[in-house]
Amino acid sequence: MTSASESSLPARPRLIATDLDGTLLRDDKTVSERTVAALADAEEAGIEVFFVTGRPARWMGVVSDHVHRHGLAICANGAVVVDLHGGGELVKVRGLDRGAALDVVQALRDAAPGTVFAVETTGSFNYEPEYPPFIDDPGAHVAPAEKLLQEAGDGAGDAVVKLLAFHPTLTPDGFLTLARTTAGHLASFTRSSPTALLEVSGLGVSKASTLALCCAERGISSDEVVAFGDMPNDVEMLEWAGTSYAMGNAHPDVIAAASGRTVANNEDGVAVIIERLIARVRAQRPDAS
Template sequence: MGEDGPVTEPRTAPRLIATDLDGTLLCSGGTVSDRTAAALAAAEAAGVQVVFVTGRPPRWMQQVSPHIGGHGVAICSNGGAVVDVRRGELVEYFPLAVGTTLAVVEALRAKLPGTAFAFEYPDGWAREPGYEVLMWGDGEVRAIGPAEELLADGGPVRGLFKLLAKHPDLDPDTFLTEARAAAGHLAEITRSSPIPLLEISAPGVTKASTLARWSAEHGIDRGEVVAFGDMPNDLEMLAWAGTAYAVANAHPEVLAAVPLHTMSNEQDGVAAVLEELLELAYPKRPLT
């Protein structure tokens, strides 16, 4: 196994399954298929931890809470927050410094005019007036105003753990490349959406960094982790895990970087791998 990632399939069942959600585990519409639900339940019953590692904010996790496993914890916001989904509580989070956030905002505005921003923080989320909301409505928004006002002393944003940047018309990959050139030295910048929407975390905070912390706290080595993903925000996690799979519908960069592939999310690609892994370790154990 290479230092940068797996080159062969695991010979035994893993101790931890780390899977992205949208575009990887979930079907279109954000649902969990019956086959996938059964495979996740069988993994948990066999003593394998299942951890959802997602770009979603904590407020979008209740939809998958029945499938979260016995621990009830998910890694959200690309590693920026660890959430007890069942209790609806933040376990821990890794904030972006206000000065860093303002520097990123300034750099992206200068390099990519038209960029608008939104902010995920422990008490909810806020956005600039020009940040168009496309998913789940904006009923939960706590404040609307310029970034400088929202981030100022006495402003509503405290403990920011994810900055969102949206552009009205740039190609998504071009947006990511240009943003990293302008502000990649200040923060972690990635993307998981099909639209020009960037997800920005504190320096060093990625899906991989928080998953590594979780695994270490539970005595699990990276070689005992199998990870699944589909988009650029999954790349660090897929490189860190002992074994990694890209789903067939993954972004071309992910397909090129990850040697092992499985079927698409619509074809229950994660479930197919889990079924094989559990059959390998427990050949007489029914998947029910």
């Protein structure tokens, strides 16, 4: 299943922006050989590839082996830009003010009792005692969010890039709506988990806004960008890009936001579209027969 006509593809795309989990990655968190080949072909054709994800920078090992000339990742929903070629060097940080984060914590505790929190910084991941166990970061500091957000203590010099809020009984979309209504003036709220787990960034920080900044620095317009995603944290990016695709497994809001649709992540939906793009680019070359 793919939709959107060939004429909707940009004549000469300059950048591909793709989400990872549920989009570029298969459900087993691998990148298929077909997708690896498609990314390499895009680079050979002179098209940059940005990985745009909610993942923290330290979780980019899933794709770091598959980067060639690009090597740029927009992580933590736009809060961090990482040069994967430079050993994970942070080239841009758009943090969440600790005072604003504390205000969000208080607002959600009042509006949705039972909410528990975790704090993602540029150098660590820490969480409250009631937060679901997090096996990927066994060295995390466990304490109330108010203490984790204090300036004193380990990692206090690190910028807060994301606050996570989990509720054990609310529906995911219902919790997101409640949070935006209650505290949307304090920070940016989105989600990418099938559970009621919200991701909170600095006000105005999103995949879309950071992607726009990075493209502006390179003289790339939105019309020259092709984007892929599957969850609500991809919506703004898909709306911003001149051409965008919702995965076959995408959330309904993502399908509504995208200009086209491809097959599911387990069917290499990103590779399917990249292959079409590359075939079109090659056909336009003067030496094409």
